[in-house]
Amino acid sequence: MTTSQVAVPRTSWAEPERVIVPRKHRVRPARVILHVFLMLTAIVWLVPLLWAVYTSLRSYADTSTHGYLSIAHALTFQNFSNAWSQSGLPLYFWNSLLITVPAVLLTLVFSSFVAFFVARFDFRINLALLMLFTAGNLLPPQVIITPLYRLYLLIPLPDFMNPGADVLYDSYWGVIAIHVAFQAGFCTFVFSNYMRTIPKEITEAALVDGASVWRQFWQIVLPLCRPAFAALATLESIWIYNDFFWALVLFSTGSKRPITSALANLQGQYFTNQNLIAAGALMTAIPTLIVYLLLQRQFISGLTLGANKG
Amino acid sequence: MTPTTLDVPATRRGGRKPSRRVRRLSRRDKLVLALMVGIPTLAHVVFVWVPTVASLLLSFTSWNGIGVNIHWVGLKNYTSLFTNFPAFWPALSHNFIWLGFFLVIPTPFGMFLAYQLNKQIRFTRFYQTAIFLPMVISLAVVGFIWEIIYNPDTGLLNSLFGTNKPGSYIDWLGNPHLNLWAVLIAASWRHAAYIMVLYLAGLKGMDPALAEAASIDGANEWQTFIRVIFPAMKPINIIIAVVTIIESLRAFDLVYVMGGNNGAKPGLELLSLLITNSIVGESPRIGFGSAIAVVLLVISLVVIIPYLVQTFRKERVR
Numbered sequence: 001m002t003t004s005q006v007a008v009p010r011t012s013w014a015e016p017e018r019v020i021v022p023r024k025h026r027v028r029p030a031r032v033i034l035h036v037f038l039m040l041t042a043i044v045w046l047v048p049l050l051w052a053v054y055t056s057l058r059s060y061a062d063t064s065t066h067g068y069l070s071i072a073h074a075l076t077f078q079n080f081s082n083a084w085s086q087s088g089l090p091l092y093f094w095n096s097l098l099i100t101v102p103a104v105l106l107t108l109v110f111s112s113f114v115a116f117f118v119a120r121f122d123f124r125i126n127l128a129l130l131m132l133f134t135a136g137n138l139l140p141p142q143v144i145i146t147p148l149y150r151l152y153l154l155i156p157l158p159d160f161m162n163p164g165a166d167v168l169y170d171s172y173w174g175v176i177a178i179h180v181a182f183q184a185g186f187c188t189f190v191f192s193n194y195m196r197t198i199p200k201e202i203t204e205a206a207l208v209d210g211a212s213v214w215r216q217f218w219q220i221v222l223p224l225c226r227p228a229f230a231a232l233a234t235l236e237s238i239w240i241y242n243d244f245f246w247a248l249v250l251f252s253t254g255s256k257r258p259i260t261s262a263l264a265n266l267q268g269q270y271f272t273n274q275n276l277i278a279a280g281a282l283m284t285a286i287p288t289l290i291v292y293l294l295l296q297r298q299f300i301s302g303l304t305l306g307a308n309k310g
Numbered sequence: 311m312t313p314t315t316l317d318v319p320a321t322r323r324g325g326r327k328p329s330r331r332v333r334r335l336s337r338r339d340k341l342v343l344a345l346m347v348g349i350p351t352l353a354h355v356v357f358v359w360v361p362t363v364a365s366l367l368l369s370f371t372s373w374n375g376i377g378v379n380i381h382w383v384g385l386k387n388y389t390s391l392f393t394n395f396p397a398f399w400p401a402l403s404h405n406f407i408w409l410g411f412f413l414v415i416p417t418p419f420g421m422f423l424a425y426q427l428n429k430q431i432r433f434t435r436f437y438q439t440a441i442f443l444p445m446v447i448s449l450a451v452v453g454f455i456w457e458i459i460y461n462p463d464t465g466l467l468n469s470l471f472g473t474n475k476p477g478s479y480i481d482w483l484g485n486p487h488l489n490l491w492a493v494l495i496a497a498s499w500r501h502a503a504y505i506m507v508l509y510l511a512g513l514k515g516m517d518p519a520l521a522e523a524a525s526i527d528g529a530n531e532w533q534t535f536i537r538v539i540f541p542a543m544k545p546i547n548i549i550i551a552v553v554t555i556i557e558s559l560r561a562f563d564l565v566y567v568m569g570g571n572n573g574a575k576p577g578l579e580l581l582s583l584l585i586t587n588s589i590v591g592e593s594p595r596i597g598f599g600s601a602i603a604v605v606l607l608v609i610s611l612v613v614i615i616p617y618l619v620q621t622f623r624k625e626r627v628r
Contacts, residue, residue, distance in 0.1 A: 034426060035433070041423065042440035048499065049443060051466050052455045069469035110350035117347045129351065131618050136358040138552070138614045140560040142582040143607045146589045146599045147364035148357065150375070181357035184350055213339040217346075242448030244563040249586060260448045264567060267454070274464050281454035285447045292446040296439070299446070303504075304511035 056080065056278035063275060079279035087270035089259065089283065096241055096258035098172055103179040104236045108229060111184045115191030116217050120203060130192060137185025141245055148178065152250060170252045178250065179240050187232050190305045194228040195221060228305065234295045235302030238288050259284050365607065368600035375594040387601035401579035402605070404490055408497070408580070409558035416498035417554050420505025425535065427506070428513040442507055444500040453567030456496035457483070460568075483568055486577025493568050493578065501557060505550055512546030513539075548620060555613045559606060562586070581606045 055068060057075040066073070083089060114133065118126045152169035162171035202224075203216045211219075222229075247261035254265050263284055271277045292299055335343070369387055373380045391398050423441060427434050444452060459466045460482035467482065468474035482492040520542055524534040540547070562582040569575040574583040581602055588599030 031431070034429070034431065038423075038426060038431075038433075038437045042437050045441045045444070045499070045503070048455050048459055048496075052458055055458055063464070067469060067474075068464045069466065110353065113346035114350050117343060121343070127622060129347070131622055132351075132359070133354060134621070135614050135618055136354055138556055138610065138617070139358065139362065140556070140582065140606055140610055142560070142562060142585045143365060143603045143610065144358060144361035145585060146596055146603055147361035147368060149589055150596065151361060151364075177353070178357055181353045184354055185358070188350075212342070213335065214342050238446060242450075244448060244450040244566070248566075249590070260450050263450055263454065274458050274461060277454055278458055281451045281458075285451045288446050288448070289443070292443075293439075300442075300507055300511070303507060 052278045052282055055274055056282055058275060060273050060275050063273075068274065079275045080283060083271065083276050083280045083283060087266045087280070088255075089280070091255060092257065092259040092262040093287075095172075095256060095262075096260070099175055099179070099247070099258050100237055100240045103176045103183070103240050104233060106176070106180045107183045107187055107236055107240075108232060110180060111187030111232075112191050112222065112225065112229075113217075114184070114188045115195055116221055118188070119192040119195035120200075120216070120221065130188070133185045133188040135185075137182065137189065141182070145245075145249055149249060169250060170256065172256070175246055175250050178246050179243065183236055183240065187236065190232060190302070191225065191228055194225055194305065198224050227301070230295075231298045231302035231305055234291060234298035238291060238299065241288060362607065365600045365603045368597055369604045371597045371600075373596040375589075375596055383597065387597050391598065391601050391605075397574060397579045397584055398602070401574065401581050401584050404579055405559060405561070405581050405609075407490065408494065408561055409555060411494050412498070412501055412554050412558050416502035417505050417550060419498075420502040421509045421550070423502065423506045424509035424513055425539075427510055438506075438510070442503045445503040445507065447500075449500070449563035450567050452496055452500055453564045456492075456499075457568055460492055483570075484575075486575075489569075489575065489577045493565055496568065497561065497564055501554070504553065504557075508550055508553065509543075509546060512543050516542060548617065552613055552617050556610070559610055 054072070055063070056079050057077070058068075058072045059074065059076055059078060062073050063070075111133075114129065117123075118130045149169070152174050153167055155168040155174075156166060157168055157171060157173060159166060161173060162168070165171065168174040168177070198221060203220055206216050206220055241258070242260055243258070244260050244264075247258050248264070251257050251261070254262065257265070263280060266280060267277055271280050368380075370382060370384060371380050372383045372386070427438060447455075458464075462468055462479045462481050462484070463474055465474070465482070468480055471480065472478070473480045481488070483489045516539070520538055521534050524538045525531075529537065560582065561580055565574075565578050565580055565583060569578045569583075574580065574587065585599050585602045585606065588595045588602065
């Protein structure tokens with residue numbers, strides 16, 4: 001078999017449903033059972049989220065007198081506005097943005113560079129390099145956290161980059177760096193699978209015409225990789241925004257943390273009841289839910305591009 | 311595939327001259343390539359692989375994190391970990407319970423859902439979107455959402471069961487015999503969604519003629535799945551196994567949040583939590599924490615190495 005079954009975003013996940021013309025108009029019992037089963041599963045899957053939404057929309061007074069499992073007497077966005085203003089959520093969202101945007105961009109740049117090298121040239125170290133990146137992406141982060149934490153305390157940073165601390169620890173730079181280094185593993189793997197599907201003849205023709213390596217990359221390979229970029233940008237934005245562990249360990253100043261990690265501190269301190277916790281947790285999830293609902297196809301193909309490698 | 315003339319030298323590499331294509335690179339091209347590969351590789355090695363090796367080395371030392379007061383202690387960290395640290399064996403067994411639970415419940419269920427959703431049915435997009443939602447939400451938020459459900463006083467479960475009154479409390483997250491399972495339910499909510507989407511992508515890439523041929527031959531649905539589809543999906547099955555195992559070893563965020571935002575609670579010890587606990591705080595035990603990290607690393611490598619061999623074997627003979 002010579003067709004490499006790789007990296008083609010062939011999930012028809014978000015495609016419009018195909019119109020099915022039933023041969024017989026008889027309702028088949030198996031289909032009905034299947035729909036009942038799938039509908040029940042979907043509902044069961046939505047219950048935890050809906051329960052959080054319901055809790056967040058009720059006033060504390062309402063739930064404390066009637067209990068949480070009761071019909072709401074009034075629905076209000078008060079918990080959301082309280083959570084937003086009292087706990088300084090805007091600051092934490094801003095921190096998330098400060099980390100996520102540069103980390104995603106750098107990850108994509110770095111991994112597309114390495115993938116281009118690995119996928120389009122036949123140097124002897126290519127396979128070793130690709131294995132190094134792929135293996136790195138599979139390590140549990142906790143395996144490296146102890147030395148990484150010590151390393152961050154040793155690497156100096158100029159004062160303007162991390163006022164007051166002078167080291168990589170407790171700085172945005174440090175958290176961005178580990179995101180880039182760690183996520184580059186997965187993205188390199190996906191990009192190199194994708195770039196291998198581009199026929200060699202295309203870049204070879206350019207080479208014969210005297211195009212430099214950089215022009216091959218920039219003007220030929222990159223434009224062809226747009227779908228992979230879109231997919232990985234979506235997926236990595238959500239993953240890096242959702243990170244809890246790196247920011248928890250590598251920041252000591254609470255006000256520097258991104259929203260996902262800050263949530264743990266806010267609970268108890270500001271979010272003193274279930275209604276506020278639900279509102280805070282949902283607000284944290286809202287950006288990812290919006291991205292997912294808008295860019296569902298990209299998100300899914302990003303996730304499955306890596307898996308479709310035969 | 312018709313090999314192009316340019317491809318030929320490259321495919322027979324065994325210690326010969328580099329391919330013609332490589333030789334054609336100008337000095338400037340080589341410099342550009344070296345920078346394109348060198349900088350990212352340096353970053354990856356410094357931040358990921360140097361700490362991995364350092365974990366291994368530090369695990370043979372004793373260091374409280376102050377100055378360069380590092381002493382070589384041989385296997386002492388490991389012997390005290392195995393014999394003298396009460397949280398270790400529970401943590402190790404919880405990691406394996408986690409893995410076992412994942413392999414038995416959410417993984418097959420996710421595959422089953424994918425198989426059903428791959429039949430051409432109406433509303434499949436709604437079902438997929440709903441079931442996949444937990445995968446988009448961060449594990450920390452998943453933890454908060456389930457805390458609201460498990461809360462002894464106000465949670466959905468105890469309210470439904472009527473066990474939210476003094477005397478009849480079920481403390482889902484506090485009771486050390488219950489809390490791991492409660493957390494595993496929340497983790498499965500997300501993991502089944504993940505597996506569903508991976509498997510569905512695999513099924514969509516499969517030739518439908520395979521299953522049709524089997525059903526024409528008189529195989530029922532179960533036989534078709536077990537004898538035809540499952541073996542044909544081998545690459546995806548391997549990915550799913552790897553994802554499931556790695557996720558079980560990485561488990562941290564959910565337990566951290568549901569365990570009350572600090573270290574390991576009784577019943578919820580995991581290797582990842584023990585490692586993190588031993589590096590922060592008043593008296594960090596860096597060598598000791600590294601020894602736990604090495605245990606986690608060794609278990610991970612049992613999965614990572616066969617996966618790499620399997621994935622890249624084809625390329626070596628290419």
